[in-house]
Amino acid sequence: MHIFITAGEPSGDKLGAALMQGLRRRVPDVRFTGIGGERMIAEGLESLFPMDEISVMGITEILRQYGALKARIRETSEAVVAARPDALVTVDLPEFSLRVAKQVKAASDIRVVHYVAPTVWAWRPGRAAKMAAHVDQVLALLPFEPPYMEAAGMRCDFVGHPVVTEPQASPGEQAAFRARHRIGDAPMALVLPGSRRSEISRLGPVFREVAERVHAARPELQLVIPAATPVAPLVEELCADWPGNPLVLDPRSLGEEAAAEKRAAFGAADVALAASGTVALELAAAATPMVIGYDMGWLSRQIIGRLLLVDTVNLVNLVSETRTIPEFIGKDCRPEPIAEALLQVIDAPEAQSEAMALTMERLGRDGPHPGDRAAQAVLEGLGQD
Incomplete structure (x- = not known):
């Protein structure tokens, strides 16, 4: 199995690494390529380029770096299409991730999974319908998010929030x-x-x-x-x-x-x-x-x-x-x-x-690890549960 997975900031790197661990426990010979930071690389990711090159936030910063960001989006989507992975998993960072997903879907039928649902329950609900044109499945951190994604035509699995895995002081x-x-x-x-x-x-x-x-x-x-x-x-x-x-x-x-x-x-x-x-x-x-x-x-x-x-x-x-x-x-x-x-x-x-x-x-405290739940959801979406 080959999974192409991308993340662009430390929180996404952490989510991506946990998902990779969960997938490897279920599919020991799984292979990963994509974009990630130290945690994902430690799990065996072959990163196309340094993660921080796409970690931009805010309208002003995106506009200032638009040319470089656009080039990285194109480079990433072309790499996905050429690799023909079993699935593309994009982790958060919608400014980058959803543009890559759109280009990949325009050129292939590769399954696209987006990890971390956009806050359509809070504002701009039309984003869900736009996502559905090029995203097959969403992995949600919050238990009330799946109905919003499903109503737009995507499969959505609540996989738990990483905060429940953080150690607490005695x-x-x-x-x-x-x-x-x-x-x-x-x-x-x-x-x-x-x-x-x-x-x-x-x-x-x-x-x-x-x-x-x-x-x-x-x-x-x-x-x-x-x-x-x-x-x-x-x-x-x-x-x-x-x-x-x-x-x-x-x-x-x-x-x-x-x-x-x-x-x-x-x-x-x-x-x-x-x-x-x-x-x-x-x-x-x-x-x-x-x-x-x-x-x-x-x-x-x-x-x-x-x-x-x-x-x-x-x-x-x-x-x-x-x-x-x-x-x-x-x-x-x-x-x-x-x-x-x-x-x-x-x-x-x-x-x-x-x-x-x-x-x-x-949010999943005392339940299965969110990385394991996310891995199971990805495999079920691929029909390999």
């Missing part, structure tokens, strides 16, 4: 974190302003005022700010004069211990203030109650606000079918209500426990 590791940073039994709040410069620059002033208000009400509260490597200097600069002497976890100085330190912080925290995104699922996996805030540029806010189909974008709220997680998006992302909500969660953290546990259960 009580001993959490206690050691508190002792190491001299937090002791004091209440502790995570502040997670995002992983991109634009997010941090926009949310920083709002989160700072929230910190000031909460510190005035609870001066004993210790703020801990885990920073992503690319934006660590910006985060340190941002919170240098915040009240309460916040602790910044800088992965550059932590080295190989960075991931364990972040896990311990997530587990040890009593509450978190976070930018909207998949970090909400990481917090739910650690059973850390949260308040979510997010804003965007004026134009994006106007466009997305008009297209949005749901009344919440928080995945814990959506998966658990509750509205337990306080969420302040767009024009509602203001310090006063966010600080008030954070104080309320500190006083009654157990209110979110059931929704977080239900979310993890519905």
